């Protein structure tokens with residue numbers, strides 16, 4: 498009989514790991530510490546190997562994700578050996594799946610399409626896979642020549658996720674495989690505000706690829722109005738930098754109305770993935786001119802004496818457009 502038959506999730510996890518690792522390598526080069534005044538082009542010339550190995554990883558990642566889909570029907574469809582050679586008859590002994598050859602390339606692609614419902618993934622995936630395959634072959638067969646930019650490789654990673662696992666899957670995988678890390682300590686010498694890491698990814702990707710491109714890979718509309726997040730932004734966290742300068746929570750806005758409608762009372766943050774209830778009223782800050790914001794969050798509920806109804810402490814609201822405290826509503830003062 499056949500032993501050690503893999504399941505779809507085994508393939509999927511390793512596939513995602515290949516893709517996240519490719520992303521992580523590129524991100525690290527672009528965000529590494531370096532001397533001032535060195536051009537990015539020079540850095541990437543030195544690090545070309547990172548882009549080449551990333552392409553190999555992307556190709557590997559795609560094949561694994563395709564195999565995962567095929568394995569949902571049956572992992573046996575992945576075996577390349579003729580059936581006449583299968584050790585499956587009684588008394589023919591055991592054979593481990595890991596010792597068998599499995600299909601790849603065109604055979605895998607055809608089997609994959611036989612296993613999924615028609616039109617369930619974008620037509621453009623075929624071109625995408627072919628593009629990755631050709632680039633990868635040139636690399637592994639050392640037929641060089643083609644110049645490739647980090648932006649191109651980042652796009653190949655993002656599109657692989659989006660074609661095969663849908664929008665949001667890249668970001669969820671990065672959060673899961675990258676930063677929910679057992680060795681990642683809050684309060685280490687440089688970072689007291691862990692969420693800054695996620696902000697940096699988003700700011701980096703948006704900066705390098707542009708909002709329009711990045712928007713293809715998220716469920717929320719990144720072009721919609723953005724807000725501060727009650728948890729991440731107001732967490733009281735600070736980023737202590739290497740030179741001991743301190744930056745009070747990051748200034749990026751990555752929370753969006755959910756649903757994205759004028760009367761929506763929900764807010765969702767891309768960084769902490771939390772959802773919040775918000776109130777729609779005009780910003781009325783305790784200091785300075787009001788802003789045009791109308792997304793107001795109950796930051797701290799007030800306190801009321803249960804017996805007498807006397808209000809000890811008013812509710813405290815903040816505006817998620819400007820983060821300023823809001824005037825307290827005097828009408829709530831209780832009567833005896």
Ligand SMILES: [Zn+2]
Nearest residue numbers: 726729766769
């Ligand atoms: Zn948040």
Ligand SMILES: [Zn+2]
Nearest residue numbers: 780788816819
């Ligand atoms: Zn405001």
